[in-house]
Amino acid sequence: MLRNFVGYIDSVKARDPAPRSRAEILLYPGVWSLAFHRVAHRLYRARLFFLARLVNHMARFLTGNDIHPGARIGKRFFIDHGFTVIGETAEIGDDVTLYQNVTLGGTDPANGIAGKRHPTLHDGVIVGSGAQVLGPVQVGARARVGANAVVTKNVPEGATMVGIPARQMLVDVTAYQRDFVPYGTPCSDCFDPEKQKLEMLQCEVEQLQKRLAELMVERQTPHIPDADTLFEDRDRA
Numbered sequence: 568m569l570r571n572f573v574g575y576i577d578s579v580k581a582r583d584p585a586p587r588s589r590a591e592i593l594l595y596p597g598v599w600s601l602a603f604h605r606v607a608h609r610l611y612r613a614r615l616f617f618l619a620r621l622v623n624h625m626a627r628f629l630t631g632n633d634i635h636p637g638a639r640i641g642k643r644f645f646i647d648h649g650f651t652v653i654g655e656t657a658e659i660g661d662d663v664t665l666y667q668n669v670t671l672g673g674t675d676p677a678n679g680i681a682g683k684r685h686p687t688l689h690d691g692v693i694v695g696s697g698a699q700v701l702g703p704v705q706v707g708a709r710a711r712v713g714a715n716a717v718v719t720k721n722v723p724e725g726a727t728m729v730g731i732p733a734r735q736m737l738v739d740v741t742a743y744q745r746d747f748v749p750y751g752t753p754c755s756d757c758f759d760p761e762k763q764k765l766e767m768l769q770c771e772v773e774q775l776q777k778r779l780a781e782l783m784v785e786r787q788t789p790h791i792p793d794a795d796t797l798f799e800d801r802d803r804a
Contacts, residue, residue, distance in 0.1 A: 573589070574643075575642075575643055576589045576592050576593075576598075578643040578645070579592050579595065579597075579598065579643075579645050580592060582645060582664055583645075583647055595647075596629075596630035596632060596646070596649045597630070597632065597645055597646030597647060597649065599629065599630050600626055600630045600632040600634060600646055600649075600651075601644055601645075601646070603622055603623070603625065603626030603629075603630070604623075604626065604634045604638070604640060606622050607619045607620075607622040607623045607626070607634075607636035608636055608637070608638070608639075608640075610622060610636065611636035611637050619636035620636065622636070623635065623636050630649055631649035631650045632646055632650065632651045632652075632653075633651070633652045633653070634651075634652075634653045635653060635657070636655075637655040637656065638653045638654065638655060638656070638657045638658070638659070638671075639657070639658045639659065640653075640659045640663075641660045641661040641663065641690070642661040642662070643661055643662045644659055644661075644662075644663050644664075645663075645665070646665045646666075646669075647664065647665070647666050647667065648666060648696075649667055650667055650668045651665050651667065651668065651669045651670070651671075652669075652670045652671065652672060653671045653685075654672050654673050654684060654685035655684070655685065656673075656682060656684050656685045656703070657685035657686055657687070657688075658686075658687040658688070659671075659687075659688045660688060660689045660690035660692070660708070661690045661691070662690055662691045663690070663692045663693075663694075664692075664693045664694070665694045666694065666695050666696040666698075666714075667696045667697075668696055668697045669694050669695075669696070669697070669698050669699070669700075670698075670699040670700070670701070671685055671686050671688070671700050672685065672700075672701050673685050673701065673702060673703075674702040674719070683703040684703060685702075685703065686700040686701070686702065686703065686704045686705070686706060686718075687704070687705050687706065688700070688706045689705070689706060689707055689708040689710075689724070690708045690709070691708050692706050692707075692708070692709070692710050692711070692712070693711045694711075694712045695711070695712060695713045695714035695715070695716070696714045696715075697715040698712045698713065698714060698715060698716045698717070698718070699716075699717045699718065700712060700718040701717065701718065701719050702719055704718060704719065704720060704721050704722070705721045705722070706718065706721075707721075707722055707723050707724030707725065707726065708724045708725070709724060709725045710722045710723070710724060710726045710727070710728070711726070711727045711728070712728050712733065713727065713728060713729035713730075713733075715731070716728050716729050716730055716731065716733040717731045717732055717733055718732075718733040719732060719733075720732075720733075723735070
């Protein structure tokens with residue numbers, strides 16, 4: 568158990584450069600939120616719903632994070648900062664990172680299967696600050712949701728989603744291959760989806776202009792018959 572706890576603290580330190588020691592991480596509200604939730608979730612599964620809610624209420628008061636006791640959370644989960652809301656039927660895999668003001672919420676209570684109203688985040692997902700993932704959607708492993716994005720549809724594995732509504736964008740391969748990308752939000756202008764569309768259109772226009780120039784040259788070049796053609800025309804005459 569001690570080894571697992573130290574491993575969890577080290578996983579937090581690997582994702583956050585701010586702490587100077589392991590002891591400092593013990594003061595993080597996200598760490599305490601997870602500890603309270605482990606207790607509340609056990610009480611919830613034991614059908615001690617009032618006690619589970621009581622622990623949840625204490626955790627929300629002390630940490631600013633509201634994690635429903637029914638939410639299922641995997642290993643090495645980390646909330647950086649606070650004010651995050653996680654719904655009852657949310658499911659979170661291993662090594663998931665959420666930043667401040669994230670909402671894993673529901674939409675229409677009747678649109679889920681078997682009461683599933685909240686999202687499922689698979690292993691290694693990163694959700695940036697202010698983002699909302701709504702409804703019983705699947706967010707694939709190692710996917711990234713940018714700051715303030717609103718996700719209402721399934722996200723493919725390894726995708727990076729930005730905007731409202733969230734749209735998938737291209738990411739440089741060197742950035743994708745990194746083990747962890749802080750904040751889950753590309754900051755370079757070259758990753759702007761609208762700019763990418765303009766660049767693709769510009770490329771297509773350039774290709775069309777090149778082809779048009781080739782056709783114009785072919786049209787303006789006079790056709791000079793070869794010797795065989797001249798002899799054939801003379802014989803026919």
